[in-house]
Amino acid sequence: TDPLVHHGRHFGRTIHALCNLHALINNGIIRMGERSEEPEDAFTAQEQREHKVFIALLKSVPGLEERIMTSDSAEEVHNIAALLQKGASSARSDDTKSLKSAIIDWLVPVGEPLVPPISRNIKIDRGFNHEKTGALLCPAGVDWSDPEIKDKLRSSELSVSGDQWPIFLYSSYTYDEMDPWEGLLRSAILVKAFKHIFTSPSSVCREAKATRSGNARIHGMTSVTRASIAYAATQARFALSSSSVFSRTDTATDSERFYNSILEVLEDPDEADDVNALLAWWNRQIFPNYIPNARPISKDSALAKIKAKR
């Protein structure tokens, strides 16, 4: 397997899961080439966001920038994009498959039976068709205990778009209208989904007994990224839903809008304080030994510190 497929897997999980790699790379090349002299404000907000993802891609794949910039044919660039896309798609598909069954075990406390039971392989009895998954997927601020609401959600008379966030994103599954950040993206089921994907399925409920490295270790991941949280949330939401096919353009699950809406908030400069607190919280949950901005102390800086103390 080409290493680019391997890097594509990690790119999809941690930088951007639902983008078109061909367009991303082609636009990135143009931006770095013929449009490099143009001022920042000549680009739309969407173009600026896309370019940030492109830069993150170049940073995450060693030698990619040189490979792209020295490629002498569009076909080669197309091939690079195809390999990265293949990696991102197959990782997404593998995670979907894996979470499909695992998430059933997280709906009720260990030892407690799920009533009625949910099939591990067929999704038709999930989503709003089941009391438990329905309650978790019910949009924040909407009362799942209201029978009329429940019926409307089940019959799709009340449709839920991707930017209406489900209650399972909130800690203790409660939403505070006065403080929308309260518990946001800190729920137990979301942390479990994240661990399942990034640190190994067996690390979710017990001391990890995996004999192989999890994805985080394989890819040298030492801290969570905004996109990795959005990715775990999107995967969990899809696993809870009754949809059997993950499609970014699917109007029923609206996964792409959901993913982008989370990313948008997490990348909003106005929300920086809350987001930084959230990332620190996540790093404590997932990577307890993680030290923000840690870097080896050089001999010179160590000497400088000693001198400063004196």
Next chain:
DNA sequence: TAAAGACGCTAGTATGGGTA
């Protein structure tokens, strides 16, 4: 009909038990 997605299967790795 091509692309996207689901799923069966395989390979890699660690662990624990049995045996010499």
Next chain:
DNA sequence: TACCCATACTAGCGTCTTTA
């Protein structure tokens, strides 16, 4: 103690199915 083998666990590849 060292070796072998069965087993558990996981990532990812290959193929089949579905969809637009």
